[in-house]
Amino acid sequence: xSAAKKYKPMDTSxxxxxxNIANCLKKSDSATTNPGRSAFAAQNMNSSSAAAAAAASxxxxxxxxxFSKLGAHHGNDxxxxxxxxNLLNRMGAIHNTKPGDVKKIVIKNFKAKPxxxxxxxxxxxxxxxxAVIAIQLSKPIKYSLEELYQAVVxxxxxxxxxxxxxxxxxxxxxxxxxxxxxxxxxGGSMDKLILLEKINNWWLSFCQQMIMIRSIxxxxxxxxxxxxxxxxxxxxxxxxxxxxxFAQNNVVQKRxxxxxxxxxxxxxxGSTVDRGLLKSLVRMLCDLQIYSxxxxxxxxxxxxxxxxxxxxxxxxxxxxxxYLQHVSKRLVEENERLLHYLxxxxxxxxxxxxxxxxxxxxxxxxxQKGLDALLEDNRLNDxxxxxxxxxxxxxxxxxxxxxxxxxxxxxxxxxxxxxxKDKSMVQDLLDFKDKMDVIVxxxxxxxxxxxxxxxEAFEFFINQRANKPAELIAKYVDMKLRSGNKGTTDExxxxxxxxxxxxxxFIHGKDVFEAFYxxxxxxxxxxxxxxxxxxxxxxxxxxxxxxxxxxTSKLEGMFKDMELSRDIxxxxxxxxxxxxxxxxxxxxxxxxxxxxxxxxxxxxxVTMPPQFINPQQIFNKFYLEKHSGRKLQxxxxxxxxxxxxxxxxxxxxLMVSLFQALVLLLFNDKPTLSYEEILAATSIEDGELRRTxxxxxxxxxxxxxxxxxxRDIEDGDQFDFHNEFTNKLFRIKINQIQMxxxxxxxxxxxxxxxQDRQYQIDAAIVRIMKMRKTLSHNLLITxxxxxxxxxxxPADLKKRIESLIDRDYMERDKDNQNQYNYVA
Amino acid sequence: MADxxxxxxxxxxxxxxxxxxxxxLKKWNAVAMWSWDVECDICAICRVQVxxxxxxCQAENKxxxxxxxxxxxxxxxxxxxxxxxxxxxxxxxxxxCPLCQQEWSIQRMGK
Numbered sequence: 056x057s058a059a060k061k062y063k064p065m066d067t068s069x070x071x072x073x074x075n076i077a078n079c080l081k082k083s084d085s086a087t088t089n090p091g092r093s094a095f096a097a098q099n100m101n102s103s104s105a106a107a108a109a110a111a112s113x114x115x116x117x118x119x120x121x122f123s124k125l126g127a128h129h130g131n132d133x134x135x136x137x138x139x140x141n142l143l144n145r146m147g148a149i150h151n152t153k154p155g156d157v158k159k160i161v162i163k164n165f166k167a168k169p170x171x172x173x174x175x176x177x178x179x180x181x182x183x184x185x186a187v188i189a190i191q192l193s194k195p196i197k198y199s200l201e202e203l204y205q206a207v208v209x210x211x212x213x214x215x216x217x218x219x220x221x222x223x224x225x226x227x228x229x230x231x232x233x234x235x236x237x238x239x240x241x242g243g244s245m246d247k248l249i250l251l252e253k254i255n256n257w258w259l260s261f262c263q264q265m266i267m268i269r270s271i272x273x274x275x276x277x278x279x280x281x282x283x284x285x286x287x288x289x290x291x292x293x294x295x296x297x298x299x300x301f302a303q304n305n306v307v308q309k310r311x312x313x314x315x316x317x318x319x320x321x322x323x324x325g326s327t328v329d330r331g332l333l334k335s336l337v338r339m340l341c342d343l344q345i346y347s348x349x350x351x352x353x354x355x356x357x358x359x360x361x362x363x364x365x366x367x368x369x370x371x372x373x374x375x376x377x378y379l380q381h382v383s384k385r386l387v388e389e390n391e392r393l394l395h396y397l398x399x400x401x402x403x404x405x406x407x408x409x410x411x412x413x414x415x416x417x418x419x420x421x422x423q424k425g426l427d428a429l430l431e432d433n434r435l436n437d438x439x440x441x442x443x444x445x446x447x448x449x450x451x452x453x454x455x456x457x458x459x460x461x462x463x464x465x466x467x468x469x470x471x472x473x474x475x476k477d478k479s480m481v482q483d484l485l486d487f488k489d490k491m492d493v494i495v496x497x498x499x500x501x502x503x504x505x506x507x508x509x510x511e512a513f514e515f516f517i518n519q520r521a522n523k524p525a526e527l528i529a530k531y532v533d534m535k536l537r538s539g540n541k542g543t544t545d546e547x548x549x550x551x552x553x554x555x556x557x558x559x560x561f562i563h564g565k566d567v568f569e570a571f572y573x574x575x576x577x578x579x580x581x582x583x584x585x586x587x588x589x590x591x592x593x594x595x596x597x598x599x600x601x602x603x604x605x606x607t608s609k610l611e612g613m614f615k616d617m618e619l620s621r622d623i624x625x626x627x628x629x630x631x632x633x634x635x636x637x638x639x640x641x642x643x644x645x646x647x648x649x650x651x652x653x654x655x656x657x658x659x660x661v662t663m664p665p666q667f668i669n670p671q672q673i674f675n676k677f678y679l680e681k682h683s684g685r686k687l688q689x690x691x692x693x694x695x696x697x698x699x700x701x702x703x704x705x706x707x708x709l710m711v712s713l714f715q716a717l718v719l720l721l722f723n724d725k726p727t728l729s730y731e732e733i734l735a736a737t738s739i740e741d742g743e744l745r746r747t748x749x750x751x752x753x754x755x756x757x758x759x760x761x762x763x764x765x766r767d768i769e770d771g772d773q774f775d776f777h778n779e780f781t782n783k784l785f786r787i788k789i790n791q792i793q794m795x796x797x798x799x800x801x802x803x804x805x806x807x808x809x810q811d812r813q814y815q816i817d818a819a820i821v822r823i824m825k826m827r828k829t830l831s832h833n834l835l836i837t838x839x840x841x842x843x844x845x846x847x848x849p850a851d852l853k854k855r856i857e858s859l860i861d862r863d864y865m866e867r868d869k870d871n872q873n874q875y876n877y878v879a
Numbered sequence: 880m881a882d883x884x885x886x887x888x889x890x891x892x893x894x895x896x897x898x899x900x901x902x903x904l905k906k907w908n909a910v911a912m913w914s915w916d917v918e919c920d921i922c923a924i925c926r927v928q929v930x931x932x933x934x935x936c937q938a939e940n941k942x943x944x945x946x947x948x949x950x951x952x953x954x955x956x957x958x959x960x961x962x963x964x965x966x967x968x969x970x971x972x973x974x975x976c977p978l979c980q981q982e983w984s985i986q987r988m989g990k
Contacts, residue, residue, distance in 0.1 A: 581910055642906040650914035651930040666904050678913075684952060684989035686916040693910035699903040708905070716904065723900045776901055 176215055179206045183219070183271075184226060190267050191230045193260065200271060208274045216279035220286065223272060228296050231261075235300045238307045247314035254311050255332055258297075258339045265293040298343040311336065312350050316357050323361060323388070334396035341398050354397075355404055362412035370417055375425025376437040382413045382444055415448040422458040430462050433490060438498035452504065459499075460508045463491060467516030471524055480524065481531035485554050488513065514561040521846055522567045522805065528558055529571035532594065537579060538586040548590050556597050564845040565602060570808045572598075573610060574654045574800070580617050581646060581693055612652035620646045623678065630677055643670045647678070647687070655807070661691045661713075662738045664720060692743075700758065702780045709758065710788040714739055714747045722759065722776045730772045746792045748774065756780075756787050812845060816855045819843060824865050824877040832856075832873045915952045915989055917960040923977050924965035933962035952989035957981045963988060 186203050189196045196203070210219050234257055238250070269276060269289045276289050287295055301308055315336055322328045340346040362385070369378055389409050393402050414421070421441075429437050445451030470476065470483045491509055499505045517524050535543075535551055543551070562568060579585040591614070599607040624644050663671075675687055696716040698709045711719065717737045721728055728736075734744055745768040752761040752774060760777045761768070819842045823835060830838075839852055856875070859865050868874035914920075915929050925934040932950040953963040959978045961969070969977060976983050 641904055643909065644907070645909045645911055648910065648912045649930075650912045651928065653912070656912075667907065670907070671909070674909075682913070682990055683987055684916055684954065685913045688912045688914070690910040690912060695908050696904060697906040699905050701901055709902075713907075713909075716902075716907075719902045720904065723902055726901075 176210065176213070179210055180219075180222065182206060183210075184222065186271065187223065187226050187268060188230075190264050191226075193264075203271045204274065207272050211275050211278055216275050219272075219275060220279060223268070223289065224292055224296070227265075227268075227293055228300075231296050231300045234261075235304050235307060238304075247310065247317055250310055251314040251318070251332060251336060254307070255335050255339070259335070261293070261297060265290055268293075294342060298345060301343060302345055302349065308345075308349060312353055315350065316354060319354070319392070320357065320361065322392070330395050337396050337398060346398055347400070351398075351401055351404070354401070355408055358405060359408050359412055362409055363416070366413045366417055370420060375421055376429065376434065376440075378421070378425075379437060379440050379444060383440060385409060385413060386444075410444075410448050414444055414451065418445070418448065418451065418454050421445075422454055426455070426458045427462050427465075430459070430491075430494065431466075433494075435494065435498055438494055442499050442502075452502065455499075456502075456504050456508050459505060460512045463509060463512035464516045467513060468519055471516055471520050474523075477523065477527060481527050481555075481558070484517070484524075484558055485551075488554070488557065510561075513558075514563075517558070517561045518563045518846060522564055522808075524558075525562045525564050525567035526571045526801070526805075528555060528562065529568050529575060531555065532572065533575035533579065536586055536590055536594065537584050545587065545590065548586075549593060552590070552594050552597060556601060559598075560601060564808075565606070566811060566845055567805070567808050569606060569610075570654075570804045570811075573613075574804055576610060576613060577653050580613060582695070609652045612649055616648050616652060617646065620648075623647055623681075626681075627674060627677055631673065641666065641670055643674065645674055645678075646693075648690075650688075654804070656690055656692055658688065659691055659740060659743075660738065661717065662736065663691070663717065666720070700780075703778050704781045707780075707782065707784075708786045709756075710786060712747070712791050714743060715751060715789060715791070718744075718747055718751060719758065722774075726776045728774050730768060730770055730774070733774070748772075750789055750792045754789060754792070756782060756789050758789070812847070813855060815845075816843065816847065816852060817859060820852075820855060820859055821864055824875060828877050829868065830875055831871075832875065835875060915960065917952060917954075918958065919960070922962045922965055923959070924961050924969055927962070929960060929962060933964045935964055936962075954986040954988075955981070956984050956986050958986070 182198060183203060183206060186196045186198060207219070210216065238253065238257070272289055280286060280288050286292075315333065318328045318333055322330075337346070337350070340350050369381055373381065386406070386409060389405055393399065393405065397405070426441070429441065442452070442455065445455045467484075467487065470480060470487060476483065495501060495505045495509055532552070532555055535548060535555075559565070559568060576591075579591075585591055595607055595610055595614070598610070627643075627645070671689065678687060679685060691713050694713040696711055696713055698711060698716055698719060700707045700709050700719075709719070714737070717739065718733055721733060721736055725732075730744075730748070733748070734741065737744065739747065748759075748761070748768045749766070751757070752759050752768075753766055758777055758780050759774050762773045762775070816839070819839055820835070823838050823842070824830060835856070836849060836852055839847075856865075860867065860875075863878055865875050865877050868876055917929055920928050920930065922929050922933060927934050927937070929952050931937070936950040951963050952960050953966050954960045955966075955976050957976050957979050959976050961977075966983070970983055974983050975981060
């Protein structure tokens with residue numbers, strides 16, 4: 056009985072209740088050798104407050120008796136006995152030593168139940184009440200905490216826990232009521248801030264008091280409260296009472312909430328406030344679970360009102376970028392507010408409300424007032440901010456996108472529509488596209504919606520002016536691909552071409568582009584002015600990719616012709632060397648072009664001297680032998696020549712057009728010629744001849760002189776060989792005068808495009824009618840618009856339909872004027 | 880007149896006594912267009928210009944740069960001309976020229 060010996064005799068607090076014994080057993084189940092220590096450990100595990108832990112450790116000795124009764128009263132109980140191994144061993148020994156002479160150890164209950172002193176409960180009540188009141192008034196307590204704790208344990212052990220709980224509740228309620236009354240009485244007149252501080256202090260001390268009280272009543276909290284699910288723990292009971300009275304008392308609650316709102320508003324206006332106080336009070340509201348009902352709603356209302364007024368004022372005062380800065384600042388502030396003292400559940404409604412008041416309500420105004428300027432001035436940072444803010448509100452990005460689209464259309468139109476700006480149009484378009492691309496990429500997060508919108512807007516405005524943009528783009532490409540475009544590397548050129556292709560994609564009338572491109576390409580190839588064959592080929596493959604092989608097959612044919620011509624010329628040179636001596640003086644190179652691939656050049660007849668005619672005939676013969684069934688049509692407008700000229704100052708080489716050469720060669724026979732003589736000798740077309748003479752007599756290099764002097768060639772003018780001509784260069788290129796011609800050419804090219812289009816329209820109409828047999832006018836027009844790849848006017852379509860009716864491809868229905876029948 | 884001048888130049892290219900001509904032609908880069916030497920430039924069978932590939936070839940050889948090389952012109956003894964492709968299909972049905980109903984025989988082919 057070594058363990059039992061240690062136990063003191065039972066004291067008054069001994070338990071009889073079987074339930075309590077079971078409780079003790081549970082606690083001691085884990086203990087084997089030292090129940091006292093394990094009890095302490097168990098107690099320790101259960102205590103959450105330091106005070107309780109202290110009480111347990113000091114009462115170690117006194118707790119022990121609880122276990123003594125285990126051995127004493129329930130020794131016959133195997134379950135009970137087995138809890139202490141010593142006892143078990145002891146009992147085994149007894150059985151073993153005396154097998155025959157059986158001596159039973161009978162353990163009997165005490166005769167008299169231990170009782171409490173009569174006035175114990177009353178005394179303890181008073182003791183505890185005094186202590187609680189002392190705590191509530193923040194006065195020193197008469198009794199030691201240990202004593203109080205033990206008293207609570209004892210009360211609970213003797214089934215007085217319910218009364219004790221009721222008593223405690225009553226005391227707490229009284230205290231709360233008293234305090235509330237106090238606040239109510241003084242609160243009305245008190246400054247809000249002071250009131251808030253008071254309330255805060257009261258709350259904090261209330262919490263502290265409740266912790267203290269709970270520590271004392273911990274035993275009750277752990278036993279009585281846990282067993283009755285219907286009642287609150289001491290802490291919750293305290294909060295509950297606080298809430299009931301705080302919430303009931305409108306004056307105090309309202310003043311508190313108002314105070315909070317005032318503080319927050321002050322902070323929003325820029326003054327510093329005690330965030331700790333705010334945080335503590337908001338926490339209080341949260342703990343009392345009246346945060347959302349009493350505070351949040353009002354807070355959000357106040358927020359809305361404040362920002363509604365503010366946004367209206369600021370929209371008036373500030374420029375859009377500044378306003379955006381302001382909004383972003385506000386959002387940061389509100390987020391900080393959330394972080395520092397507001398409950399996180401407010402985050403969504405608060406931010407939503409701020410965004411709504413500051414942004415959503417003014418969406419249209421912001422965009423209308425500010426977007427264009429931002430885009431115009433390329434203010435990337437502000438645009439990024441704008442996008443960032445607008446993407447937070449509903450419809451923000453789509454509104455932004457719409458306005459962005461509108462701006463591009465408006466701005467793009469000004470670039471495209473003005474004939475005065477034709478010269479820089481393509482470059483402007485490229486720059487504009489670049490700029491918008493950068494904005495979409497950097498500021499609008501590469502949002503697909505914006506990319507598409509950008510594309511759509513470009514396509515829209517570029518086709519606002521028919522044909523001209525296509526023509527100018529073709530011209531721009533020509534300029535880039537022509538030699539003499541120094542300072543750009545192949546890579547740069549490639550990049551430029553890629554950008555051009557982007558613009559090209561927007562163009563509806565791609566045939567216009569093709570016509571002009573082809574004309575320029577022809578010029579580049581024939582004059583040998585192409586900067587790089589690789590770039591030409593690359594451009595061609597781009598076009599092919601974009602529009603398909605049908606679009607480029609003729610252009611490719613042009614390149615092929617140039618290659619074939621090279622071979623033919625080599626063969627021809629070999630041929631002349633072996634056969635004919637006449638041509639060896641003259642270095643003749645012929646570019647053989649396939650009719651149909653190349654632009655059509657107006658046929659002109661000129662009188663050529665035998666110098667030209669002879670080799671030409673030899674070549675003709677040579678070529679037609681090689682390629683039977685063909686005929687050759689020489690193009691005097693396109694060729695160029697090199698002439699050796701003898702001036703007083705020495706000999707020069709002149710690079711001239713065929714026409715210029717024809718004129719100059721006339722001077723070999725007669726040093727002075729009149730305009731009429733030249734006209735008769737060359738039979739060059741009048742306007743062309745005037746331009747040619749102008750280039751020779753009035754240009755930069757004047758190899759002939761004109762009398763009378765003057766810029767324009769008049770009938771009857773005389774021309775002389777200009778013997779005194781000097782120039783520091785040996786090879787001189789005499790430029791043709793082209794000014795007028797380009798205009799005509801341009802007209803001609805456009806004319807041809809329109810002609811081609813008419814055929815395409817005719818073909819489409821017949822195709823559709825052949826399939827449908829009968830069709831109403833409107834349906835036919837709709838189908839045509841779907842099929843045709845270039846822009847057309849309904850009026851033009853009507854004309855084509857009329858023409859087809861005239862030519863008996865189709866007829867109007869006899870009964871219905873609006874219906875057409877296909878005529879097979 | 881020009882003819883005479885030309886001859887005199889050619890006959891005395893290295894005659895030093897005569898002063899050199901003011902202008903001498905050194906080089907000529909000429910340009911000429913070729914087309915099939917046909918009376919009617921539309922193939923009566925496919926109604927496409929003979930300079931272009933026939934319809935069939937246009938549809939099939941879209942990506943062939945040298946489509947034309949396969950689609951040459953053919954002349955019959957009657958001097959009518961068609962795409963060779965078109966005609967070779969035609970004669971399978973009817974060995975007569977579609978225009979004049981003469982017996983079809985090839986006079987020459989374009990190359």
